[in-house]
Amino acid sequence: MLYRTLGRTNLNTSVFTLGGMRWIDGWNEPYHEISDETLKQACEVTKHCLDKGINHIETARAYGKSEFIFGKVFNLLSIKKNNLIVTTKVRLKDSETVYSQILESLERLQINYVNIVDIHGINNDLDYNKVFSKDGTLKGLQKARKEGLVKHIGFSTHGPLDLILKTIITGEFDVVNLHYYFTFQTNYPAISLANALKMGVFIISPNDKGGMLYKPSQKLLNLCNPLHPIVFNNRFLLEDHGIHTISLGITKTEMLNIHLESIQNKNTNSSNSVRDEPFMGKLERDIKLKLEKELNNTPDYCTICGFCLPCPVKINIPEVLRLRNLFIAFDMKEFAVKRYNEMKPDDPWVTGESADKCVNCNECLPRCPQRLTIPSLLKNTHKLFKNAITKY
Ligand code: SF4
Ligand code: SF4
16 A cells, blocks of 8 residues: 655555445435444455555545444454544534534544544535634534544535635645546646645545546547556546545445556556556556547537636536536546536535526626637537436
């Protein structure tokens, strides 16, 4: 396994983190009741990951049974807390509620403290204000940290880049959990700023929200050949030493193999032999060029610069057109349609109005450096995705 220092937490974390939100039956209430089947799965996966050197586990109060499951797993496997880094997350509540929820999380996890507690989803200005208000979320976490229940405080986000930068620059957080992958590089400035402030950088959902890479299109497979897209994406991320750990939603032991392959030396099959060469060697750089060429050749390619925003009817133009890029360039139809369907104007996690709601105000047109005919492009993209829906 390869380890990196998680910014100013000084925790030596494995570059892969076991994410705990995808257990069988993991979202069914009551959350404290864990079936034998779920427990068996969680024990097997956790043991395998730990045996292979993973030392960071990520859970959250909002992940259904997850904290309860890990509590039982730690006991059953006799895992010593000192050998493990545990991150959990709390939703945005007032300081008192959040403090009592941390006590509950510790009870569920059956541990005395968590290494890191993240505020789960600072996704818009409303969330930001809740965190920093007089009796807001941060105050409750700071109290818990003062009492040693929590060692470090971080935040996760699905929000826009300007909000992420604004949150990082407060200097209140030791770790940021954010989206960044080959297929979505908009948040790179946030990684740079976090690095400048010596924060830990944790990449979330690289294989699912990074493009459902566990079931890639044939075209993406061909473009990444001889690497699997997951291996390419991992190496793309790990080339950057400002990225410290990557979340993996492993639900079967064998799912870890492809990730271990990402960090192995070229000339050995031993999982103990960690890569001692650049992650982006000639092979990976050539694949990256092929992928970029394909993207750039997309008719009406959107660079996702975001200059067209804001849209008065709240269409998330760059995100819709990013999904269109991926649909056309890499044939990532299922992923694009799924993400598009999840977008709702007031959903803080995947924000945006449906593209067919464009009212042709044309405000976005002069702001687009690519001179794209955005209104017609959006309407055509909506049709493209809706016609594909029958299949996905
Ligand atoms: S033309 Fe359509 S997409 Fe552009 S700003 Fe107006 S409503 Fe939004
Ligand atoms: S301004 Fe043009 S290129 Fe930039 S995100 Fe908007 S549509 Fe895409």
